[in-house]
Amino acid sequence: MxxxxxxxxxxxxxxxxxxxxxxxxxxxxxxxxxxxxxxxxxxxxxxxxxxxxxxxxxxxxxxxxxxxxxxxxxxxxxxxxxxxxxxxxxxxxxxxxxxxxxxxxxxxxxxxxxxxxxxxxxxxxxxxxxxxxxxxxxxxxxxxxVVPLDVMRRAATMRNVRRSGSRARQFRVGLHVKSLRAAMDPQPLVPVLLDAIRDLPDAVLQVNGHHDVLHPDGARYDAGLASMLREHADQGRIDLRVHDYLGDDELWAYLASLDVSVLPYRFGTHSGWLEACRDLGTAVIAPSCGYYADQAPVLDYGHDEHHLDADSLAAAVQEAYDGRVAPGPSVEQRRxxxxxxxxxxxxxxxxxxxxxx
Structure with a gap:
């Protein structure tokens, strides 16, 4: 065929x-x-x-x-x-x-x-x-x-080890701006997310983006976004990581290191990124546009081409921090x-x- x-x-x-x-x-x-x-x-x-x-x-x-x-x-x-x-x-x-x-x-x-x-x-x-x-x-x-089943199994084991450890660990909220699809509107989300984690002990906002968007010589350089992120990073408010395209192994390791990934979409329909996060045990905060919330159990917030509901985004972060999220699928369920x-x-x-x- x-x-x-x-x-x-x-x-x-x-x-x-x-x-x-x-x-x-x-x-x-x-x-x-x-x-x-x-x-x-x-x-x-x-x-x-x-x-x-x-x-x-x-x-x-x-x-x-x-x-x-x-x-x-x-x-x-x-x-x-x-x-x-x-x-x-x-x-x-x-x-x-x-x-x-x-x-x-x-x-x-x-x-x-x-x-x-x-x-x-x-x-x-x-x-x-x-x-x-x-x-x-x-x-x-x-x-x-999306993630290979053997990688899913290893990620689940590592996550269980981290959760059972006595050492305090950071709660990582991930915002990935990668190469800025037209559907992505991450800039207004950053101050909301920073406010949301301010009083959460050990909470960190990690922003990952590609060089082509965040470096002045990049083909799709976004000066406003880059300047805002650099300012917050210089003040120690966000963990900013700028890199090129991640290979599969790097991507799985990155997603597995997060506690929750925030999808910054203002329009769209479905998401493979959402499924990869679920495969790796990472919670997802998805926008109200499209059918992301129909696709799988996620935390949702109001976001489309016309508005951003800051209160619902902050509430979703709090729910994730409190552990009020549906568990991701097991390897056997995916099989x-x-x-x-x-x-x-x-x-x-x-x-x-x-x-x-």
Whole structure:
């Protein structure tokens, strides 16, 4: 089958952990080599010529279509219809987190959602919106684990050791500004978070960001944000860490070191970051926009394109500090969920293949 893209962690974790699963074609390299390794964007499989010249049973689209024009997608859909190749579309984003304006993404969805032979999304709230906007029913299948199961197990052991220790430890609130997607608005959150932790013993606000946003020579330098963070760091009010892109092992270690991660989004739909935190036992404070609170048990606060509810953010920090958070999933729960997701997807694929015949 053609999964677009095949090498995304979400897609990889839809296959059974052990045993047979769908045979996914490797992501073609954009430079024309046989298959992509690290560089597979934009997905070549979205080219109508690729869909017309390769053999597969099902075309399952996840990500990458924002790199194609509306006309390209119409041609792709027409090619799949002509070849009687079923189109499955998992709608991760009803609002693209990289786009300040939603118009282009909406036009893409207006092509893909009506054309799909089966729709999947991650939450009931997103499915309800799909029903309202297009009159289509989507299967609701939850997000699989993001962190490898063996890493999850080690992180759980280390967290239990820390909790059982007699030595006092810091309570770390993490705010990650990384490379500032359009959906992120972290600057107004910083003073609220500093006020929230001021009277909490051993509480620390840790802010991580990439050089391209926080260094003057960065491609996406944000002078206002960088200046504010440097000022707070110089005064010892925040633990500021500036670095480049973190590899997986570094990212898992960083997230596991936090007690709670605050998502600074003002719009969006779902979040893989949220799932990675849960895998590692790190609590999540998520905004009221999108369907983050539908995705998993999180602490929430009011935040969208129009307002920030400072009181609810402070209250969420207090709840996290007091330990009033739902426990993250265990390794066995994630393993069972992965098996169930693999079976659910297999049923959808088979029903479409049978129908195409």
């Amino acid at each position: 053609a999964s677009v893209p095949a090498n995304h962690v979400y897609v990889r974790h839809l296959s059974p952990e052990d045993g047979p699963g769908p045979i996914r074609l490797p992501d073609p390299d954009p430079d024309g080599r046989a298959a992509a390794s690290q560089r597979w964007w934009p997905p070549v499989m979205l080219q109508p010529s690729w869909a017309d010249s390769h053999e597969f049973d099902v075309f399952h689209l996840h990500f990458g279509f924002d790199a194609r024009s509306e006309a390209d997608l119409r041609e792709l859909v027409a090619t799949l219809k002509r070849r009687r190749k079923p189109l499955v579309f998992t709608i991760h984003d009803l609002r693209n987190p990289h786009h300040a304006d939603r118009a282009a993404h909406d036009r893409h969805l207006d092509v893909l959602v009506p054309a799909a032979d089966a729709l999947i999304t991650l939450t009931r709230g997103a499915a309800d919106e799909i029903q309202r906007r297009w009159g289509r029913t989507a299967h609701v299948l939850p997000h699989p684990h 069972r969920q992965r098996t169930e997701l693999a079976s659910a997807h297999a049923r959808i694929y088979q029903s479409l293949i049978d129908g195409a015949r």
